[in-house]
Amino acid sequence: MDVKQWITTQAQALGFADCGFLSVHHPLFAQQMQQLQLWLDKGYEGQLQFMHNNHHLRANPAELVEGAKTIISVRMDYLTQAPTPRAVTDNDLPNQGIIARYARGRDYHKTMRGRLKQLALKIESMLPEWQHLNIGSEQDFVFRPFSDSAPIFERPIADAAGLGWTGKHTLLINKQAGSFFVLGELFISLELPDDAPVTEHCGSCSACIDICPTQAIIAPYELNASACISYLTIEHDGTIDLKYRRAIGNRVFGCDDCQLICPWNRYANITPVEDFAPRNNLDKSSLLDLWQWQEADFMKNTQGSPLRRTGYVNFLRNIAIGLGNAPASQEVIEQLQSKLGVHSEMLDEHINWALSEQAEK
Structure with missing residues (x-):
């Protein structure tokens, strides 16, 4: 001991x-x-x-x-930085590209x-x-x-x-x-005694289940990863199913909603580890700022960053969805159009979806 x-x-x-x-x-x-x-x-x-x-x-x-x-x-x-307790404040910033706090x-x-x-x-x-x-x-x-x-x-x-x-x-x-x-x-290789598990304290709370934008938490303790926004925006390669796009909102890499709403996170601690400090304004970049990154910018700004995992085109795909969900704006429409036909059919399909969402608004 x-x-x-x-x-x-x-x-x-x-x-x-x-x-x-x-x-x-x-x-x-x-x-x-x-x-x-x-x-x-x-x-x-x-x-x-x-x-x-x-x-x-x-x-x-x-x-x-x-x-x-x-x-x-x-x-x-x-x-x-401590988040507002039990509040999913990211939804109040519809023009901002939201990146999960760990990344x-x-x-x-x-x-x-x-x-x-x-x-x-x-x-x-x-x-x-x-x-x-x-x-x-x-x-x-x-x-x-x-x-x-x-x-x-x-x-x-x-x-x-x-x-x-x-x-x-x-x-x-x-x-x-x-x-x-x-x-x-x-x-x-040392043989040390096991520690004991702690008692769980979720009780009857279902805040995380209720808040999940895509209902990915099927039941308590059961996650459909293929519907989770963290999976869709980071791990999923290619086309994102239409049924999830509005729910993704402006999240371009990961999602913190189930954590932000959790009452236990009023006790969350600030890290002493400097490596987690935001780089390249990733805590406050607009969707349009991120959309204008060329591939060279993406490679430079994501050096040593978890964001590299998505790859450039999937990153643009996520931002296109965010721009489709953003408030109606002529500038957004023009910026979306500027990348049509540039990268891939998959990205074009998401851009066209975003343009139709903007037009509808």
Whole structure:
């Protein structure tokens, strides 16, 4: 327990809000495999084909890192500014291109893995002092950091390790910190005792289910990812179904609505990690500003940013939908027309949809 407390203190000094510990042989993994298969059988994964792969590694994380005994699960707060409690204020800015709050700064995956490596090296430096504890510290030290970068049950591990409970929107919620945080894992070869899960505190609240613009939260704790705006604007490649376009509104990368409305986020913390600070005005850019980015601008302005994931043409597709949903404007119509026939038939189809929405208004 002293070793765990020492590691937690070091983790917090590196900018992690908290960490929990779980054995690589925990029974959780077999249970999660059953739930994953049921979810896949319903077709909720959309184009997320990777969810069908490497099931043996998801079920047996010990095979992912040979010699690993314990998973250290960490969370890192990412808000740089406190949102208005229980208010989806993004809807009040119809001409602004809304980017999910985690994605406005540097790509957190790099930050997370870099700091987890630093944590591992700090642990390694203490091994001589822990040799009498019978936790494997006399063996060669093995470690590997992860952040959304391998077939790992990330959120269920954090849940089982006591970092929070799984909310009805399927994100992790922490009683002292809400849900505006990202997760990572450090696999290590030391054998440390498991932490215990915490009690869930959603009660009868259904705010996240009720607010979801596309009704992607089918039931409590059940998400149809293929209908979620985060999936549609980030992961989905190509044409976005007509039935979702008005609901997407002005969100051009991700969606925070289910978190913004959650009463627990009145306790959300401001991050001490500078990498989350918004870059290139991504917290306050208009749709038209973003629409005027050429591909070279996109590549320059998204260097080291999660926004790269969409690719330039899909990014324009998302902005075209936002412009179609924006208030009627002759300038918007002219700007939309300026990119017709320039990139792809898929983009043209979204531009034409946006033009018809503008004309109707």
